Amino acid sequence: MTDARLRYGRVSLALSFLVQGVTFALLVTRIPAIQDRYGISDGLLPIFLAAVPVLAGVGSVATEKAVARVRPGAVLRWAQPVVLLALLGVGAGDQVWQVAVALGVFGLSVGSLDASMNMMGVSLQRAYGRSIMLGFHAAYSLGGIAGASMAWAGAHWDLSLLVSYLPAVVLLLPAALIGSRWYTEGAEGGDVPAEGNAGQGTSVPFRLLLPLCLVMAFAYIGDSTVSNWSAKYLQDVLGSSEQLATVPYNVYMVTTLLGRAVGDLGVRRFGAVAVVRGGSVLAAVGFAVVALAPGAWWGMLGFTLLGLGLCVIVPQTFAAAGRMFPGASDVAVARLNVFNYVGFLVGSPLVGALGDAWSYRGAMLVPMALVLATLAYARSFGAEPARYGGGHERARAADVG
Numbered sequence: 001m002t003d004a005r006l007r008y009g010r011v012s013l014a015l016s017f018l019v020q021g022v023t024f025a026l027l028v029t030r031i032p033a034i035q036d037r038y039g040i041s042d043g044l045l046p047i048f049l050a051a052v053p054v055l056a057g058v059g060s061v062a063t064e065k066a067v068a069r070v071r072p073g074a075v076l077r078w079a080q081p082v083v084l085l086a087l088l089g090v091g092a093g094d095q096v097w098q099v100a101v102a103l104g105v106f107g108l109s110v111g112s113l114d115a116s117m118n119m120m121g122v123s124l125q126r127a128y129g130r131s132i133m134l135g136f137h138a139a140y141s142l143g144g145i146a147g148a149s150m151a152w153a154g155a156h157w158d159l160s161l162l163v164s165y166l167p168a169v170v171l172l173l174p175a176a177l178i179g180s181r182w183y184t185e186g187a188e189g190g191d192v193p194a195e196g197n198a199g200q201g202t203s204v205p206f207r208l209l210l211p212l213c214l215v216m217a218f219a220y221i222g223d224s225t226v227s228n229w230s231a232k233y234l235q236d237v238l239g240s241s242e243q244l245a246t247v248p249y250n251v252y253m254v255t256t257l258l259g260r261a262v263g264d265l266g267v268r269r270f271g272a273v274a275v276v277r278g279g280s281v282l283a284a285v286g287f288a289v290v291a292l293a294p295g296a297w298w299g300m301l302g303f304t305l306l307g308l309g310l311c312v313i314v315p316q317t318f319a320a321a322g323r324m325f326p327g328a329s330d331v332a333v334a335r336l337n338v339f340n341y342v343g344f345l346v347g348s349p350l351v352g353a354l355g356d357a358w359s360y361r362g363a364m365l366v367p368m369a370l371v372l373a374t375l376a377y378a379r380s381f382g383a384e385p386a387r388y389g390g391g392h393e394r395a396r397a398a399d400v401g
């Protein structure tokens with residue numbers, strides 16, 4: 001594969017991560033506005049928030065099956081436009097069943113989108129022979145910043161959800177379709193069969209993947225706490241305005257961008273194990289600050305620390321799965337990606353239930369403890385490739401450190 005083709009593939013995939021960051025931020029930072037528009041009660045809101053990751057998990061499982069027949073790039077090419085159109089549907093309705101359908105389509109397609117994007121990222125990282133995975137997730141963070149800024153503007157100018165979402169979809173949908181022309185993967189000549197998944201005949205034992213699955217779930221419990229509850233936490237617990245309540249997610253995305261922008265260098269210098277351990281400790285400190293914050297600005301500081309800590313964990317978890325099962329990375333990534341949604345499924349209702357029954361401050365201590373539990377599994381990020389199935393003879397990627 002030529003260097004030029006790899007570069008074009010890397011840029012086009014980064015664009016997809018960026019578009020998804022915009023889309024997701026526009027959805028989650030306007031949750032209070034969605035709740036108000038459709039008259040969704042506080043008791044019903046966690047059910048809506050939980051339904052999206054459940055359906056996304058279904059989409060990720062379906063993608064594992066689909067890539068046995070078509071390449072991940074083909075899945076990504078159709079999934080991204082559907083996600084954008086589903087976002088538009090969330091803003092266009094006026095009845096609860098309409099937003100339920102839109103969120104259902106969003107969940108199914110975003111599962112396929114996330115799985116296929118990360119499959120391609122792992123494949124390209126293998127071809128490059130060094131850590132580049134954090135760079136793709138940095139593009140996602142940059143998109144999140146743009147999306148959260150658009151959401152702030154929508155809240156500031158009291159724009160309807162449809163008016164807030166329409167410019168982003170009009171701009172990003174054609175950009176995503178054009179960029180998809182250059183999708184490529186990093187598999188070399190004999191690494192991948194002419195058809196189907198590179199590892200469709202290769203076993204991926206769950207017991208070996210389990211530590212990474214738990215880390216992924218813990219990280220996304222933390223991330224979903226920020227995504228789904230930061231705006232409500234700042235507004236209801238710390239007494240901020242609606243406009244200011246959109247800022248924590250933006251701050252969180254800025255710090256994840258900064259951390260991921262330099263994260264690949266840190267992995268190359270210190271190794272994935274050390275980087276994941278450091279990120280886990282920093283994220284736990286962030287949750288502690290949020291739980292104890294006396295006011296909105298202290299809450300901002302906590303979310304800042306959270307972004308710097310959590311940002312390295314998820315990309316390195318996908319990369320570790322690719323190293324562990326180099327001959328079946330698509331399968332490993334798809335299965336691991338399900339625990340992304342397990343984290344969201346557990347995190348959103350867990351924080352909501354604890355907040356209602358106890359206090360939202362106390363609820364922040366639960367994701368703090370789970371993020372700290374990542375320390376027990378950090379060694380898995382330096383694991384050797386599994387010693388069976390195709391492709392285990394290849395050397396470990398240089399980013400293991």
